[in-house]
Amino acid sequence: MGGQPGFFDVEDRLKRLSDLGDQLEAFSAAVDFETFRPALNAALAYSDGAKGGRPPLDPVMMFKLLVIQAANGLSDERAEYLINDRLSFMRFLELGLGDRVPDARTIWLFRERLTRAVLDGKPAIEVLFARFDETLRAAGYIAMSGQIVDATLVAAPRQRNTSAEKAEIKAGRIPAEWQSRPAKLRHKDRDARWTVKFNKVKPALDGTVPAVDLAIPVFGYQSHLGIDRRFGFIRTWKATDAAAYEGQMLREGLLDKTNTAGAVWADTAYRSKANERFMAENGFVSRVHRKKPPRRPMPVRTARANARKAKVRAGIEHVFAEQKSRMGLFIRTVGLARARTKIGLANLIYNVKRLVFLEREAGMVAA
Numbered sequence: 001m002g003g004q005p006g007f008f009d010v011e012d013r014l015k016r017l018s019d020l021g022d023q024l025e026a027f028s029a030a031v032d033f034e035t036f037r038p039a040l041n042a043a044l045a046y047s048d049g050a051k052g053g054r055p056p057l058d059p060v061m062m063f064k065l066l067v068i069q070a071a072n073g074l075s076d077e078r079a080e081y082l083i084n085d086r087l088s089f090m091r092f093l094e095l096g097l098g099d100r101v102p103d104a105r106t107i108w109l110f111r112e113r114l115t116r117a118v119l120d121g122k123p124a125i126e127v128l129f130a131r132f133d134e135t136l137r138a139a140g141y142i143a144m145s146g147q148i149v150d151a152t153l154v155a156a157p158r159q160r161n162t163s164a165e166k167a168e169i170k171a172g173r174i175p176a177e178w179q180s181r182p183a184k185l186r187h188k189d190r191d192a193r194w195t196v197k198f199n200k201v202k203p204a205l206d207g208t209v210p211a212v213d214l215a216i217p218v219f220g221y222q223s224h225l226g227i228d229r230r231f232g233f234i235r236t237w238k239a240t241d242a243a244a245y246e247g248q249m250l251r252e253g254l255l256d257k258t259n260t261a262g263a264v265w266a267d268t269a270y271r272s273k274a275n276e277r278f279m280a281e282n283g284f285v286s287r288v289h290r291k292k293p294p295r296r297p298m299p300v301r302t303a304r305a306n307a308r309k310a311k312v313r314a315g316i317e318h319v320f321a322e323q324k325s326r327m328g329l330f331i332r333t334v335g336l337a338r339a340r341t342k343i344g345l346a347n348l349i350y351n352v353k354r355l356v357f358l359e360r361e362a363g364m365v366a367a
Contacts, residue, residue: 010087010097017088024068024092026356031132033060039131043117043124057102061093062110063128065102067352068092070345073328076104115341123337125344129237132348136233136355143256144230146263146287148313149270151246152320154343156192156220156331191336193243194219218242220331221339223323224249225347226256227316233354234319234347235259239340246270251278263287265313287312323350 018025040059068089069079083089083101095101102110117124137143161169168175169190178185199214222244226236235256238249247270255264262285271288279286289306292298323329323346331339 143228143259146261148265148316149226151224193241195242
């Protein structure tokens with residue numbers, strides 16, 4: 001058995017992690033997290049310590065901890081354990097072996113404070129996202145070549161409510177039984193909603209295709225995104241309950257007016273007279289899929305046009321796949337405000353990962 005590990009043993013292990021491709025080290029190299037400090041300080045409004053008490057943990061370090069969580073789909077308890085366990089996590093947070101590691105309760109409190117914070121009339125997470133977008137634009141990654149918009153459902157734990165309770169919630173009221181049981185009320189998500197997701201049925205072995213689609217009930221929230229076609233960064237986003245009509249979000253801030261091109265790609269959910277009129281009046285060019293005529297076959301010309309649009313629109317599906325598959329995006333919290341913070345963090349981190357990828361590709365080309 002070896003003796004006690006020394007300083008150089010730790011350094012050698014960290015160097016080995018770097019050689020193997022530490023994702024968090026790439027994050028630190030690509031992003032100056034200090035740019036978030038002014039907004040974090042304003043949002044969190046910690047006291048100056050004049051009255052004594054334990055000093056708060058560094059807000060930038062805590063924000064980087066949320067980055068670790070969102071990038072790896074970790075709960076608060078799991079994040080606490082892995083920060084203590086992994087040298088790569090400690091290096092990213094700039095913590096030494098003898099430094100205090102935030103516990104699960106501290107992580108939860110920090111995220112709650114960030115969720116409740118409002119800056120210039122906006123949720124703090126939206127301000128932090130916008131701050132990073134400014135950094136991207138300053139580095140030359142401006143929104144170009146038009147934009148692609150779409151939405152995806154983000155699942156949340158299902159609520160076991162009675163029909164009467166569901167009716168009360170939809171009416172904007174709190175069921176009487178819950179009001180007398182605060183502990184139960186805290187665990188009831190009154191913002192999430194049920195919706196039905198339709199999937200195409202795969203052809204049978206003999207090649208026949210069933211006439212009906214699969215209808216899958218989903219409970220949770222909806223993430224609405226807009227990416228620029230040139231670089232693939234998320235430029236605009238919204239979070240709503242799962243039952244919200246996604247097409248309406250096109251007129252509620254989902255389009256980026258700073259994009260250098262006016263083309264907008266989207267699926268048939270965004271095809272409406274109101275949306276077409278809105279885009280025409282605001283200088284956008286519709287590349288939205290056209291719907292199949294009722295009780296008639298799709299015209300060949302329209303089908304071909306939709307196929308061309310689909311090749312461009314598919315770019316946004318890679319964003320959703322990254323967030324759901326690799327980042328494990330799932331709403332474990334209660335309420336729309338917390339879901340917005342969760343989705344906003346996932347969007348910000350996707351942009352960080354996209355920046356790392358583009359910078360790496362640019363370096364390879366230069367080499």
